[in-house]
Amino acid sequence: xxxxxxxxxxxxxxxxxxxxxxxxxxxxxxxxxxxxxxxxxxxxxxxxxxxxxxxxxxxxxxxxxxxxxxxxxxxxxxxxxxxxxxxxxxxxxxxxxxxxxxxxxxxxxxxxxxxxxxxxxxxxxxxxxxxxxxxxxxxxxxxxxxxxxxxxxxxxxxxxxxxxxxxxxxxxxxxxxxxxxxxxxxxxxxxxxxxxxxxxxxxxxxxxxxxxxxxxxxxxxxxxxxxxxxxxxxxxxxxxxxxxxxxxxxxxxxxxxxxxxxxxxxxxxxxxxxxxxxxxxxxxxxxxxxxxxxxxxxxxxxxxxxxxxxxxxxxxxxxxxxxxxxxxxxxxxxxxxxxxxxxxxxxxxxxxxxxxxxxxxxxxxxxxxxxxxxxxxxxxxxxxxxxxxxxxxxxxxxxxxxxxxxxxxxxxxxxxxxxxxxxxxxxxxxxxxxxxxxxxxxxxxxxxxxxxxxxxxxxxxxx
Numbered sequence: 001x002x003x004x005x006x007x008x009x010x011x012x013x014x015x016x017x018x019x020x021x022x023x024x025x026x027x028x029x030x031x032x033x034x035x036x037x038x039x040x041x042x043x044x045x046x047x048x049x050x051x052x053x054x055x056x057x058x059x060x061x062x063x064x065x066x067x068x069x070x071x072x073x074x075x076x077x078x079x080x081x082x083x084x085x086x087x088x089x090x091x092x093x094x095x096x097x098x099x100x101x102x103x104x105x106x107x108x109x110x111x112x113x114x115x116x117x118x119x120x121x122x123x124x125x126x127x128x129x130x131x132x133x134x135x136x137x138x139x140x141x142x143x144x145x146x147x148x149x150x151x152x153x154x155x156x157x158x159x160x161x162x163x164x165x166x167x168x169x170x171x172x173x174x175x176x177x178x179x180x181x182x183x184x185x186x187x188x189x190x191x192x193x194x195x196x197x198x199x200x201x202x203x204x205x206x207x208x209x210x211x212x213x214x215x216x217x218x219x220x221x222x223x224x225x226x227x228x229x230x231x232x233x234x235x236x237x238x239x240x241x242x243x244x245x246x247x248x249x250x251x252x253x254x255x256x257x258x259x260x261x262x263x264x265x266x267x268x269x270x271x272x273x274x275x276x277x278x279x280x281x282x283x284x285x286x287x288x289x290x291x292x293x294x295x296x297x298x299x300x301x302x303x304x305x306x307x308x309x310x311x312x313x314x315x316x317x318x319x320x321x322x323x324x325x326x327x328x329x330x331x332x333x334x335x336x337x338x339x340x341x342x343x344x345x346x347x348x349x350x351x352x353x354x355x356x357x358x359x360x361x362x363x364x365x366x367x368x369x370x371x372x373x374x375x376x377x378x379x380x381x382x383x384x385x386x387x388x389x390x391x392x393x394x395x396x397x398x399x400x401x402x403x404x405x406x407x408x409x410x411x412x413x414x415x416x417x418x419x420x421x422x423x424x425x426x427x428x429x430x431x432x433x434x435x436x437x438x439x440x441x442x443x444x445x446x447x448x449x450x451x452x453x454x455x456x457x458x459x460x461x462x463x
Contacts, residue, residue, distance in 0.1 A: 033245040035255065037174065041320070042238045042259030044177030048317030049125065050231025050376065051184070051267055052290055052310045053132040055274055057373040060284030061430075062224035064207030066275040067268050069221065069228035074264035076225075076424065077232040079417035080387045081260050082409035083394040085253045088239040089406030090397070092248040096239045097386050098332055103400065104393035108337070109450060114389055115332050116446035121382040122237065122325040123359055124438075125230075127366040128375035129318035130154045133311055135372070136288035140307035151367045158319045159360040162326060163351055172319065180313035183306060184266050187290055190297030191273030199298050200276035209280065222423065223430035226384070230376035231267055233383050234317075235260055236390075237324035240331065253407045287372060322359060329355030339456055369438060377435045382442075384425035391418035 033041065059066045087100045098115030102108070130151035138150065161172060194200045210220035235256050242248045270290075274283060277296045283289045294306045330352035333343030346353040366375070391414040423429075 031244055031246050033241060033251075035247075035251045037171075038238065038241070038245055038251050038255040039258055040174045040177050041241065042235055042255050043262055044174070044180070044316050045234030045237050045320040045324075046232060046259060046263040047177065047180050047184070047266075048234075048313045048320075049129040049132050049372070050228075050233070050317075051270060052137075052180075052313045053128070053135075053287060053372050054227060054230055054376045055271065056283035056286045056289035056292075057376075058224050058228040058271075059275065059280035059289070061209060061227060062221060063209035063280050064204030064275045066280065066283075067205065067271040069225040070231070070264070070267045070271045072221070072225045073229045073232050074260070074268065076229065076417070076420045077235065077260050077264065078257075079413050079420060080391060081235050081256050083391050083414045083417055084236055084239055085256050085407050086394055086409045087390070087397070088242055088252050089249045090400070090402050092242040092245075092252075093331060093334075096236065096242075096328060096331065097390050098328070098337060100393045100397070101389055102337075104396040110389075112332075112337055112450045112453075113443065113446055114386055115328065115337055116449070117382045117386050117443070118236070119325050119328050119359065120362075120439075120442045120446075121233070121379045121386070122321040122328070123363045123366055124375045124382070125233065125379040126155065126158075126318040126321040126325075126363045127151070127369070128230075128372050128379065129314040129321070130363070130367055131372045131375065132287070132314040133318070136286065136291070137307045137310040137314070140291075140304050148368060152364050154315075155318065155322070155360060155363050155367070158315070158322050159356055161319065162322050162356050163346065163353060164349060176312050176316035176319070179309055180316055181266075183290070183309035183313060184270055186301060186306065186309075187270050187273055187293055188266075190294065190299050190301070191269070191276060193299055194273070194277055194297055197298060202276065204275050204279070205272065207280075219428055219430040222428050226380055226424045226429035226431055227373065227377050229384065229424060230380040232260070232263070233379060234320065236383065236387075237320060240324050240327040243331075244327075249404060249406055322356070322363065325359040325363075326352050326355035329358055336457070337453075339453060370434065374432065374434055374438070377431050378438050381425055381431065381435055381439055384421045387421040388418045388425065391415070391421065 055066070058069055062069055091099055091103065093099055097118050098111055101114045102111040131147070133154050134147035134150035208217060208220065210217045238256060239252070242252070245251055274289065274293050278292045282292055286292050288307065288310065290310065291303055291306060294301055294303055329338060329342045330345070332338040333340055342354050342358065343352065344354040345351065369375070370378070394409065394414045395411070
């Protein structure tokens with residue numbers, strides 16, 4: 001079958017994707033995100049399910065020194081964030097890590113696996129948020145419906161919002177971000193009040209769950225950090241909104257660095273307050289650990305009001321992850337990593353309709369595969385593997401010059417970012433076996449999709 005003749009930038013052109021001559025091009029995505037919206041998008045994406053739902057499980061792994069995994073997680077996040085800032089400045093396109101991997105290594109199979117892992121991380125994160133929504137926080141109001149059904153309806157509702165438009169979705173994100181920040185500020189106020197009134201137990205802050213030393217203590221801390229890192233993921237989602245951001249080269253450095261710094265500071269303070277007021281064994285048993293903090297803080301703050309705030313927080317996390325995964329589908333379709341149909345844009349709303357429907361189906365499927373902690377740790381594991389690749393890619397791509405100025409991270413940072421990501425993804429992190437099994441199954445699905453897509457492209461005569 002003869003090949004389709006392509007325009008410059010087509011499948012055979014290393015500069016990027018193009019449309020076959022005679023084909024009707026998809027309309028471009030709408031550039032509706034300014035610097036302030038982008039900053040709130042980053043903060044809203046990082047905040048949410050991780051800190052509201054998995055803090056107790058982190059405490060169960062490390063003990064009273066709950067703050068330490070969040071400090072380490074912040075360092076790892078800022079190292080990798082610097083690599084993402086450099087790469088999105090050089091290549092302001094929607095495909096994110098998949099695009100950077102392809103440009104650096106030009107191995108289509110590796111590119112697809114990285115892209116698939118990023119997509120699955122977003123979907124497992126959205127599924128964890130759906131589980132959190134249907135759990136103890138919602139139980140403050142009602143337990144009339146089965147949690148799994150609630151989680152499925154939750155994902156469907158957010159997919160409908162994502163279909164409506166990026167402007168509507170991001171503006172909803174702004175409102176939800178302000179609400180979830182309010183919830184964390186309430187925790188900090190409760191902590192400040194406890195300190196002033198002499199409440200709490202400061203000695204807990206230096207206690208570790210592991211009674212041993214050396215290797216046992218190391219694996220305990222690394223395991224807690226790996227799970228706690230789920231609270232930091234999200235900044236990488238924002239690069240998939242590059243084609244919908246006004247002046248992305250200037251907007252992203254400030255938004256990502258400020259977003260990671262703000263959320264990292266809040267996380268460490270919340271961890272300190274949580275450990276100060278509640279024993280780590282109590283936190284570990286709760287799927288709504290911050291509710292335990294509210295009830296133990298000595299201030300008469302209504303638990304139902306805080307539960308409502310937490311529901312808004314996990315809603316925000318799920319919404320942004322569905323948006324990210326759908327934009328990743330759109331970007332991969334434009335790069336010809338997925339079939340062209342995955343890049344179809346709804347003409348009126350100008351949203352990636354096929355991508356949104358596809359990721360929604362997958363997210364619904366993941367809801368039944370595990371609990372919040374397992375899904376959260378799966379998200380972190382997948383992204384830590386991706387982060388290791390991205391940190392190497394930024395070094396490889398130093399040889400690829402672009403005409404416009406952009407941020408450049410100091411060379412030691414991506415080196416340290418790659419090493420720390422690999423350590424936290426390794427068995428040293430003492431994670432449950434089901435995390436590796438779930439990730440392995442997802443990768444097997446990805447390999448099957450890769451083979452299917454390659455066959456379709458061969459039949460169509462595409463490169």
